[in-house]
Amino acid sequence: MTFRFAICDDEQIALTAVSGILVNKFSEHGVTVKADTYAPEQGLADVLCSKAYDAIFLDINMPEQDGVKIAEELRARGNNADIVFVSGAEDRVFGTFSVHPYGFIRKHKFLEDIDVFVKMYMSDRFTENDPEIEFKANKTIFRLRTSDIVYVESIKEYQYIYTDDKEKPEKLRESMKTMEERLTPCGFIRVHEGYLVNYKYIMRLDKQELVTTTGKHIPISRRRLQYVREKYMKLSR
Incomplete structure (x- = not known):
C-alpha cells in the first residue's frame, strides 16, 4: 500500500x-x-x-x-x-x-x-473493511489487499489487476462477473463492461470518463453513468 x-x-x-x-x-x-x-x-x-x-x-x-x-x-x-x-x-x-x-x-x-x-x-x-483477497493465476496463488487495487481491466477472457505500487498488472484467467461479485462488497464500482474501479482511487468523475489518483483515464459507459455517480456518492459518505 x-x-x-x-x-x-x-x-x-x-x-x-x-x-x-x-x-x-x-x-x-x-x-x-x-x-x-x-x-x-x-x-x-x-x-x-x-x-x-x-x-x-x-x-x-x-x-x-x-x-x-x-x-x-x-x-x-x-x-x-x-x-x-x-x-x-x-x-x-x-x-x-x-x-x-x-x-x-x-x-x-x-x-x-x-x-x-x-x-x-x-x-x-487497515481495518476489517480492508481484507486480503486470494487470486489464482496459472498455478500461482497470490493475495492482495483490496485497498492496494486501483482497478481491474477486462480484455477477452483475462482480467488485469492494477495496484497502486506496481506498474505491471497481475494477469489471471477469470470472468469480469466473478471479479465484480468478489470486489463490489469492498468498494469497487463497475463503471464499464471492461472496468471495475476502487472508489477510493477516483480523483475526478466526468460524464464520459473518470480519472484515478494514479492518473489513469477510464471510460464510463453511458448506461452506467447514473449508477456510478450514485454508488460513488454513497461510498464516499
Whole structure:
C-alpha cells in the first residue's frame, strides 16, 4: 500500500525531517510513503487541491501563510484529505477544530507524537473493511489487499489487476462477473463492461470518463453513468 502525503513548512530542515521520518516509520510496517514538500507561498491551496493526497501536514505559524487558514481554504474547496498540524504553537490547537484535523504533532515532542500518529493511522487504514483477497493465476496463488487495487481491466477472457505500487498488472484467467461479485462488497464500482474501479482511487468523475489518483483515464459507459455517480456518492459518505 502507498500513502501520499504533502508536508508544508517554512523551514527546510523541518520539511526534510518530517518527510524522512514519515517514510522510515511507515516502511517499518511495510507501507510506502510518497511525500511532497512545500514552502508556504501564495497559491499553495491550489497546488494541494490539484493532487490527491491522503494527508496534508501543515505548520501553523508560517510567515507567508497561516497553516490554519490554508486548511480552511482546503475545506472550503471540498478537499477532504486528512489534515495534521505539525507545530510548536500548542496554544493554537483549539483554533484548529473548525477544519476537523486528524491530529496534532508537537515539534518539541516530535518523535513521541509521530509514533502515536503512525500507529493510529495504520490502525484506521487497515481495518476489517480492508481484507486480503486470494487470486489464482496459472498455478500461482497470490493475495492482495483490496485497498492496494486501483482497478481491474477486462480484455477477452483475462482480467488485469492494477495496484497502486506496481506498474505491471497481475494477469489471471477469470470472468469480469466473478471479479465484480468478489470486489463490489469492498468498494469497487463497475463503471464499464471492461472496468471495475476502487472508489477510493477516483480523483475526478466526468460524464464520459473518470480519472484515478494514479492518473489513469477510464471510460464510463453511458448506461452506467447514473449508477456510478450514485454508488460513488454513497461510498464516499
